[in-house]
Amino acid sequence: MSRKRPGRVRTKRDNRRPPLLLSTIKPQSINVREDEIMSIVCPDCERWRRIMGDTQLKIREHCTRECAAGGTSCEEHTRCPGSNQPVQLDISAEQWGEAMLAADSTATGRRSARQHYKPIPAPPEPIARMSSSPNTPVEALSTYRSHLRRCRDSDKASKCAGSYRCAEGTRIAALYAELEQAEGQRVRDARVDALLARHRTARTWSRYTETTVSTKSSLAKRGGTAVEEANNAVRDRRPGSVSEFRGPEVPLSPPNQQVHDQRQAVLGRQYARKTTAAPPA
Numbered sequence: 001m002s003r004k005r006p007g008r009v010r011t012k013r014d015n016r017r018p019p020l021l022l023s024t025i026k027p028q029s030i031n032v033r034e035d036e037i038m039s040i041v042c043p044d045c046e047r048w049r050r051i052m053g054d055t056q057l058k059i060r061e062h063c064t065r066e067c068a069a070g071g072t073s074c075e076e077h078t079r080c081p082g083s084n085q086p087v088q089l090d091i092s093a094e095q096w097g098e099a100m101l102a103a104d105s106t107a108t109g110r111r112s113a114r115q116h117y118k119p120i121p122a123p124p125e126p127i128a129r130m131s132s133s134p135n136t137p138v139e140a141l142s143t144y145r146s147h148l149r150r151c152r153d154s155d156k157a158s159k160c161a162g163s164y165r166c167a168e169g170t171r172i173a174a175l176y177a178e179l180e181q182a183e184g185q186r187v188r189d190a191r192v193d194a195l196l197a198r199h200r201t202a203r204t205w206s207r208y209t210e211t212t213v214s215t216k217s218s219l220a221k222r223g224g225t226a227v228e229e230a231n232n233a234v235r236d237r238r239p240g241s242v243s244e245f246r247g248p249e250v251p252l253s254p255p256n257q258q259v260h261d262q263r264q265a266v267l268g269r270q271y272a273r274k275t276t277a278a279p280p281a
Contacts, residue, residue: 014058019086027099034093044082057087133175137183140176147172 020043022030029041038051042059050060061084063077091099134140147169151160160169254260 014084014086015081017085019088020059021088021090023091023095027096027103030096032089032091032093032096038089040087042080042082042085045080049082051087057089059083059085059087134179137176137179140172140179144169144172144176 020040022032022040025040031037031039038057039048040051040059041047042049042062045062045064047062047066049062051057052060059082062080062082064080065077067077134143148160151166151169156166158166160166165173
């Protein structure tokens with residue numbers, strides 16, 4: 001592929017500014033790629049313009065608008081101050097490519113500093129204005145009567161009067177009719193649920209009774225026997241009286257009186273030695 005010939009500089013004049021060093025410009029604002037026309041973003045009009053010349057590089061003369069340079073319409077427009085700006089090529093294509101890669105990597109990982117504010121939500125309705133929907137015909141009828149009293153005393157144009165009902169009154173009346181119609185079915189469903197629960201409880205207790213093999217004496221706490229009733233009774237006892245639960249099976253004296261006396265004597269001597277060895281307070 002033949003190399004494109006650079007545009008000719010038809011004048012020696014410039015805009016009397018110091019030469020623009022391409023190494024000081026952002027790499028994304030110039031194009032020095034080989035086999036392509038060199039171009040640059042004009043620092044004045046900020047549009048892509050062609051760089052003319054082979055040895056003396058200048059920005060092509062142009063206007064401040066987006067039109068074909070050198071055309072009849074362009075001559076009638078105001079010339080851009082960046083026209084014929086001297087340019088100095090002090091960067092190679094390899095250096096420009098490395099700068100482009102570095103700029104792309106930093107731009108990819110950089111986050112925008114702009115803050116995005118979320119819209120402020122609308123304030124909620126006050127609790128005093130919130131009305132719970134009635135769930136029973138009685139509640140719906142009470143709500144309907146309260147609405148009629150408030151609506152008839154209000155000054156609004158479309159208020160409840162005679163047989164006429166406003167939108168809110170019509171809604172509450174329809175809700176009352178719906179609840180009244182469904183009340184019978186709701187009562188029947190509740191009655192069936194109660195019967196089923198009672199039947200399940202009876203079956204559970206009967207199954208537990210059949211699987212229980214304990215005697216009535218061991219189940220005295222649930223059986224309500226005379227022993228349990230006497231034990232739970234709270235009665236005043238006279239001093240020196242004997243409890244009705246006292247019997248021959250309750251030991252009142254040690255099995256071996258001689259061994260018991262010997263043991264008590266040993267414990268008494270041990271206590272006496274501890275008392276004698278203790279330092280005076």
